[in-house]
Amino acid sequence: MSGINTVTMPKWGMEMVEGEIAEWHVSEGDSIVEGDDLLDVETSKIVNTVTAPASGVVRRLLGAVGEIVAVGKTLAVIAPADVPDDEIERLLAGAAASAPENKRVDAPAAEPPQPRSAPAATPEQAPGKVSGGASAAGLSGGGDDSGVAATPVARRVARAQGINLNQVPASGRHGRVTLADIEAILEANGRHLEKPHSSARPEMRSQRDDSKVSATPVARRLARELGVNLLDCRRSGRHGRVSKADVEAAAPRASVDSGAAGRADGQSPSRVESRSLSGMRRTIAARLQGSKRDAPHFRVQVDVEVDALLAVREELNRRYSEAKVSLNDLLVKASACALVAVPGVNVQFDGETVQRFGDADIAVAVALDDGLITPIVRGANHKGVVAISNEVRDLATRARLGTLRPEEFQGGSFSISNLGMFGVDRFDAIINAPQGAILAVGAAEQKPVVRQGELAVATVLTLTLSSDHRIIDGALAARFLSALRGFLETPATMLA
Amino acid sequence: MKTRYDLMVVGGGPGGYVAAIRASQLGFRTALVEREALGGVCLNWGCIPTKALLRGAEIAHTLRTAGDFGFTVGPSSLDLEVLVGHSRSVAMGLSKGIAQLLRKHSVTHIKGHARLEGKCSLSVEGEEGAQTYQAKHIVLATGARPRQLPGIVVDGELIWGAREAMTPTRLPQRLLVIGAGAIGVEFASLYADLGSEVTLVEMAGGILPGADDEIATRAQAALSERGIRILTRHSLVQLAPRGQDALTATLASAEGSNTLEVETDRAILAVGVTGNVEDLGLETVGAEVSRGFLVTDDWGYTGVVGLYAIGDVAGPPWLAHKASHQAVQCVERIAGVGHRQALQMSRVPTCIYSRPQIASVGLTEAQARADGRPIRVGRAPLQANGKALAMGEGKGLVKTLFDEATGELLGAHLIGPEVTELVQGFTVARQLEATENDLLDTVFPHPTLSESMHESVLDALNRAIHH
Numbered sequence A: 001m002s003g004i005n006t007v008t009m010p011k012w013g014m015e016m017v018e019g020e021i022a023e024w025h026v027s028e029g030d031s032i033v034e035g036d037d038l039l040d041v042e043t044s045k046i047v048n049t050v051t052a053p054a055s056g057v058v059r060r061l062l063g064a065v066g067e068i069v070a071v072g073k074t075l076a077v078i079a080p081a082d083v084p085d086d087e088i089e090r091l092l093a094g095a096a097a098s099a100p101e102n103k104r105v106d107a108p109a110a111e112p113p114q115p116r117s118a119p120a121a122t123p124e125q126a127p128g129k130v131s132g133g134a135s136a137a138g139l140s141g142g143g144d145d146s147g148v149a150a151t152p153v154a155r156r157v158a159r160a161q162g163i164n165l166n167q168v169p170a171s172g173r174h175g176r177v178t179l180a181d182i183e184a185i186l187e188a189n190g191r192h193l194e195k196p197h198s199s200a201r202p203e204m205r206s207q208r209d210d211s212k213v214s215a216t217p218v219a220r221r222l223a224r225e226l227g228v229n230l231l232d233c234r235r236s237g238r239h240g241r242v243s244k245a246d247v248e249a250a251a252p253r254a255s256v257d258s259g260a261a262g263r264a265d266g267q268s269p270s271r272v273e274s275r276s277l278s279g280m281r282r283t284i285a286a287r288l289q290g291s292k293r294d295a296p297h298f299r300v301q302v303d304v305e306v307d308a309l310l311a312v313r314e315e316l317n318r319r320y321s322e323a324k325v326s327l328n329d330l331l332v333k334a335s336a337c338a339l340v341a342v343p344g345v346n347v348q349f350d351g352e353t354v355q356r357f358g359d360a361d362i363a364v365a366v367a368l369d370d371g372l373i374t375p376i377v378r379g380a381n382h383k384g385v386v387a388i389s390n391e392v393r394d395l396a397t398r399a400r401l402g403t404l405r406p407e408e409f410q411g412g413s414f415s416i417s418n419l420g421m422f423g424v425d426r427f428d429a430i431i432n433a434p435q436g437a438i439l440a441v442g443a444a445e446q447k448p449v450v451r452q453g454e455l456a457v458a459t460v461l462t463l464t465l466s467s468d469h470r471i472i473d474g475a476l477a478a479r480f481l482s483a484l485r486g487f488l489e490t491p492a493t494m495l496a
Numbered sequence B: 001m002k003t004r005y006d007l008m009v010v011g012g013g014p015g016g017y018v019a020a021i022r023a024s025q026l027g028f029r030t031a032l033v034e035r036e037a038l039g040g041v042c043l044n045w046g047c048i049p050t051k052a053l054l055r056g057a058e059i060a061h062t063l064r065t066a067g068d069f070g071f072t073v074g075p076s077s078l079d080l081e082v083l084v085g086h087s088r089s090v091a092m093g094l095s096k097g098i099a100q101l102l103r104k105h106s107v108t109h110i111k112g113h114a115r116l117e118g119k120c121s122l123s124v125e126g127e128e129g130a131q132t133y134q135a136k137h138i139v140l141a142t143g144a145r146p147r148q149l150p151g152i153v154v155d156g157e158l159i160w161g162a163r164e165a166m167t168p169t170r171l172p173q174r175l176l177v178i179g180a181g182a183i184g185v186e187f188a189s190l191y192a193d194l195g196s197e198v199t200l201v202e203m204a205g206g207i208l209p210g211a212d213d214e215i216a217t218r219a220q221a222a223l224s225e226r227g228i229r230i231l232t233r234h235s236l237v238q239l240a241p242r243g244q245d246a247l248t249a250t251l252a253s254a255e256g257s258n259t260l261e262v263e264t265d266r267a268i269l270a271v272g273v274t275g276n277v278e279d280l281g282l283e284t285v286g287a288e289v290s291r292g293f294l295v296t297d298d299w300g301y302t303g304v305v306g307l308y309a310i311g312d313v314a315g316p317p318w319l320a321h322k323a324s325h326q327a328v329q330c331v332e333r334i335a336g337v338g339h340r341q342a343l344q345m346s347r348v349p350t351c352i353y354s355r356p357q358i359a360s361v362g363l364t365e366a367q368a369r370a371d372g373r374p375i376r377v378g379r380a381p382l383q384a385n386g387k388a389l390a391m392g393e394g395k396g397l398v399k400t401l402f403d404e405a406t407g408e409l410l411g412a413h414l415i416g417p418e419v420t421e422l423v424q425g426f427t428v429a430r431q432l433e434a435t436e437n438d439l440l441d442t443v444f445p446h447p448t449l450s451e452s453m454h455e456s457v458l459d460a461l462n463r464a465i466h467h
Helices: A085-098 A134-140 A152-161 A179-188 A217-226 A244-264 A279-294 A307-319 A327-341 A385-401 A474-489 A491-495 B016-026 B040-045 B047-069 B080-104 B162-166 B182-194 B213-225 B320-335 B365-370 B386-391 B419-431 B436-441 B451-460
Strands: A005-008 A018-024 A037-042 A047-051 A056-061 A068-070 A074-079 A297-305 A347-349 A354-356 A362-364 A366-368 A371-373 A414-418 A437-441 A445-451 A454-468 B002-010 B030-034 B108-111 B113-118 B121-126 B129-140 B144-146 B174-178 B197-201 B229-231 B234-241 B247-253 B259-264 B266-269 B273-275 B307-309 B350-352 B357-362 B375-381 B397-403 B409-416
Touching: A037 A074, A037 A217, A047 A217, A056 A085, A074 A085, A152 A179, A217 A244, A244 A279, A279 A371, A297 A474, A307 A327, A307 A454, A307 A474, A307 A491, A327 A362, A327 A385, A327 A414, A327 A437, A327 A474, A327 A491, A362 A385, A366 A385, A385 B129, A385 B320, A437 A474, A454 A474, A474 A491, B002 B016, B016 B030, B016 B080, B016 B129, B016 B320, B040 B047, B040 B080, B040 B162, B047 B080, B047 B162, B047 B182, B080 B108, B108 B121, B129 B320, B162 B182, B174 B182, B174 B247, B174 B259, B182 B197, B182 B213, B182 B350, B197 B234, B197 B259, B213 B229, B213 B357, B213 B365, B213 B397, B213 B409, B247 B266, B350 B419, B357 B419, B365 B375, B365 B397, B365 B409, B375 B451, B386 B451, B397 B419, B397 B451, B409 B419, B409 B451, B419 B451, B436 B451
Parallel strands: A362 A414, A414 A437, B002 B030, B002 B129, B030 B108, B129 B307, B174 B197, B174 B266, B197 B229
Antiparallel strands: A005 A074, A018 A037, A018 A068, A037 A047, A056 A074, A297 A454, A347 A354, A366 A371, A437 A454, A445 A454, B113 B121, B121 B129, B144 B273, B234 B247, B247 B259, B350 B357, B357 B409, B375 B397, B397 B409
16 A cells, blocks of 8 residues: 555534535646645535645546535545556555445544554544545554643644644653654654744734635635735634635725725725625525425414413523523423424435434524524423523524534424514524424414404414425324424423 | 623623623623723722832832942832822723723623623613613622621721722821731731831731741741731720720730730721622522622532622632633633633632732642642742842742642742742643642743742752752
């Protein structure tokens, strides 16, 4: 396996099972240096760049732009020019036989050290890193290294460099691995620590040369387009690179500056602002477009009297100082109960297979300044209302700050969208694919109702369920709404 | 009208304003409510203005000892108004600086008194009437104030609290300081340097209860040597005015057998602090108060939904740097970022700005021994430190405590010149869980007071070189 390196689809985050090839930056036959950009991969959440694990010649590119590739599958082969083609073919044949389709679990540090006959064919590095040659793979292997004694700095640098501390001979006091040990082993493997970027960021827009700032190709191009200097950007990407979002964040500042300059030139300011979609908006656009296109939506609506529910809420909030339960929290709980009672709605459908869920993982739509996100209350059927309420509060807080972890907003078997606080009477929502249904909640308002021929006043809420008719029929949706209404109008039944 | 914020902070001291700025950095829409000057006690009535006064005291001391260095200084006199003016202008300048910081970080500054109206709801009574705000998260950082003794009224004329002690118009000839904790000892030292005859009264067996015994004993000896009269095991029974301009204090000895009368011109009450928990509406949401302080978990959560408390109001140690650190931890925890380890109080350093200075971090020798683990103790007297001798401040001690088995630095206790600037070295070592060997391997620069830190570690291993 002399010097042949395969590049596989990385796993960025718990729920990533596949990625779309967004752009190739190299062609077969190109000579490349370790760290060069190979391709951009787009997932439902991010666009990021895969870099070369080693220097050599690009011998094979597997997959065209737009192709969706499972995590762990081979994307490219890099090898010295003198490696014969049939050796590469042999390797690829072997990789295809052994590479898993969809279920590479990414836990590089926790994996038991296993001698591998074909180390280059299996990704076993940190997310975002592509598997390298024998030396790089050797440094990253070795099982859980959390118990290895190391100075705090050494530990951090090792993590950043993808080095398993088990591989590093320790020379420090008390047998600790020190920074010098990491540097030594990197050097022994022909690598070196990058000099840190200057952290000084000037207040004004920088004019200085930003060609040395490490950035994703997309970010670099976007920055040029928007007139943003990369020195003015945060570096939130992998490996401390400037990502597209960082450039976009810096863009408003830059455009204010250039706007002022434009006026100084005597040009009248433009009345139309054109702006490319943010990453989040683009994701929302693509996903909702897809849902509306693929899933035949139909809606079922029901009015619910919630006076008893409001009394329960008041009682809970009066009794428990740790609770500030909202109507929405109770809706999450009631929906969980209804999903368990009518499991046909508790499903995901990817166009081919229906997945039925035992637990109710309920996604709650949270509005952000520029978009929305749907963090998930997992196993809501097992949780009390106060626990659900505090979980939603935490998720919503962190959703707005952008500190949710991927596993906190990916997945889910059902969604709730509530516009009641804006005084919306009723509305219908687009299904959060691949889920089977979404509940749209309007405002609870006092309305006249007729009971046994008498006019009375009740607090009424309108619920609209949008369902995917491919897997949920009208009667099933109606049964679900009826169950949900039952739980909401007789809250005690949620205790059963 | 209701206004919504993601996070509101009540109190603009070193806990509150740091919490607000960190929250804003993390993306919270943040407001800070303060009824008085920004900066809290620390900046307006504590740490900073006392340090400005203490600088004056140091100059007084320098003038008195200038002869040792060959200087002949004519008779000097103190214009107290100028010194206090300096102290106040430093405080005011910094307070304005905080207003600027809040603006810079887009934190809304609301002036007025905040009260919880319910969960996640505050009403603020300001100059233009009351307004109600909603916030998902409310951080209480209302601080603490000097504790009062029953039957003794701090009138601001004859009997002073910390505030009056910081803004004297006239230097009292005789001064009685009640309570020999950090604040009492600092005021006793300050006024003795400025020229008052100071009597320091403490109920416990020695001054600075809570400090390492050996250090406290040295401090007591140093203060006595400076002419401060120290009465330990005495408690205040009565403090009665005698005429317009003097007081008689009645003190009882701990044994209770005899009482003692002390004549004084002014008295400073420094018997600890109590949290500012009143009139906050805590009862409306059911937040728990114990012994005058809000009860929280390690992260500042009070157990009431969305309500947190940090700094002095959340209990000891009552230190500005603890408050600031808790502020960041509390807010980062709400935001789901940052560290997974809560602040360990044994890693919070303490500094006392008396002359000599006192600083410490970690366990005292008594506490370490009480744990039952075998320990090693290192001592380095400043008498053996070239820099200290050159400064003419050869009195002092750097004491280190190590776990014999693990080598962990358990505690460090320092007394002497500028030790408040030295203790940080040991604090870093504790935070990194350094052993005696790591400290031995560290190079300390010469000639500095810090060399005595190294020497103390050597001594703990019976390897002292310079003494």
